[in-house]
Amino acid sequence: MTTLSSSFREQAERLQPELVAMRRELHQFPELSNEEYETTKRLRSWLTEAGIHLLDLGLPTGVLAEVKGAHPGPTIMLRADIDALPVTEDTGLPYASTIPGRMHACGHDFHTASMIGAAKLLQANAGELHGTVRILFQPAEEQAVGARAVIEAGALEGVSAVFGMHNKPELPVGTVGIRTGPLMASVDRFEINVTGRGGHAGIPEAAVDPIVVSSAIVTALQTLISRNISPHHSAVVSICRLEAGSSWNVIPDRGVLEGTVRTFQPEARGSIPGHMKRVVENVAAGYGAEAQLNWTSMLPAVNNDPKMAEIMNTAAAAQGLNVVEAVPTMGGEDFALYQERLPGCFIWMGTGGTEQWHHPRFTLNEEAISISAALFAEAAVCALKLLG
Known part of the structure; x- marks a missing residue:
C-alpha cells in the first residue's frame, strides 16, 4: 500500500x-x-x-x-x-x-x-x-x-x-x-559618533584627531568579547564602516563608525551594549574627545x-x-x-x-x-x- x-x-x-x-x-x-x-x-x-x-x-x-x-x-x-x-x-x-x-x-x-x-x-x-x-x-x-x-x-x-x-x-x-x-545569531546594529577638534595636518597638537580616536576605539573593541563575555558564550563584534575627513591635509572634527554585534545567548546580547558604551566613551575621553554609541536592536x-x-x-x-x-x-x-x-x-x-x-x-x-x-x-x- x-x-x-x-x-x-x-x-x-x-x-x-x-x-x-x-x-x-x-x-x-x-x-x-x-x-x-x-x-x-x-x-x-x-x-x-x-x-x-x-x-x-x-x-x-x-x-x-x-x-x-x-x-x-x-x-x-x-x-x-x-x-x-x-x-x-x-x-x-x-x-x-x-x-x-x-x-x-x-x-x-x-x-x-x-x-x-x-x-x-x-x-x-x-x-x-x-x-x-x-x-x-x-x-x-x-x-x-x-x-x-x-x-x-x-x-x-x-x-x-x-x-x-x-x-x-x-x-x-x-x-x-x-x-x-x-x-x-541575534542581529544588532551600532553607530559610534566621535567628536574631536579639527585642525591643520601639520599642527596636530592644536587638534583632537577623531581618526586616531576612532582607530583606538576599533582596537579596544577587539578585546570586548574576550574580556567581557563568558568563554562559554559566542559573540562577534564587527566594525564595517569607518568614515572621517575629506582632505589629505585637514584633520576633521568628526568620525563615524558603524557595525554589528552577533550572539547566540540572550545574556551576552543583553550585556554587550553596556560594555561597549563604557569602552567607547572612556577611550574617547582618554584622547580628549567625545564619543556617543547609538544602539539598534534588530533580531533575536x-x-x-x-x-x-x-x-x-x-x-x-x-x-x-x-x-x-x-x-x-x-x-x-x-x-x-x-x-x-x-x-x-x-x-x-x-x-x-x-x-x-x-x-x-x-x-x-x-x-x-x-x-x-x-x-x-x-x-x-x-x-x-x-x-x-
Missing part, C-alpha cells in the same frame, strides 16, 4: 519540471525588499491556478495561502521568503537575472518554489490532513523587517507552530541540517524548539534524507521573530552550490526543489498529528 510519505516523494518528482520553471522565472525577475510586487502577482496567480485558497495578508507585497484539511485539527505555518539582493549576477546562466544590480543571490527563489510545491502537495492530499496549513511567502527578509510586518498583520493568529529553511550550499542535495537550540537568535526539531527529524527520516547536525552561523534571520511567539524549527536544506550566500556567482542544484517540497509537506503532516 502506498504511504503518504512515498506519495509525497512521487508527486513532488512529477511537479519538479513545473517548480523549476517557476524558480527560474522568479530568478530572472528579482525584486528587492518591499518591492516584490510582480513576484507577489506571480505567486497569487500560481497558487490560485492550483486551487489553493489565499488569505488577505493586508500588506503591499507577500502572500499568505491556506490549505484546510478534511478533518479538524490545529493550524501550523510553513514559511518562505521572496526578496532578492542588490547584487549584479555573474553566473552566466541562461535564466540569469534580467535586471542589472539585482539578483536572487541568497536562494529565496528556491525557497519560494519549494514551498509552492509543498502547498500543491498538501492541497492534493487535503482529504487526509487533520488541521490547517498556512503557507507564508514573506517579503523583506533581507532588510529584517518583513517578519515583523507579517506578525503585525495578524498572520500568526491561531497558528500553533512554524517551520522554515534556508538553502545551504556546502551540504549536498538530499542532506538536511537540523539542530535543537540556537542556529542563527533563531532558536529551535526541541519538539519541532524532532518533527523535522521524523519528516526527514520518512523522506529518506540524510540528516546531519546543523552547524550554527552568525548570520541572522527574521524567522527568529516568529519563534519568539511560537515553537518552531528552521533547518538547512542541502543544495550543493559552489558559492556562499550573497555572492555574484551564487548557484544551487535545482534537484533539491522537489526534495524540499516533499519534506515540508511531510513535516506539516507530522506536525498536525503531533499537535492535534
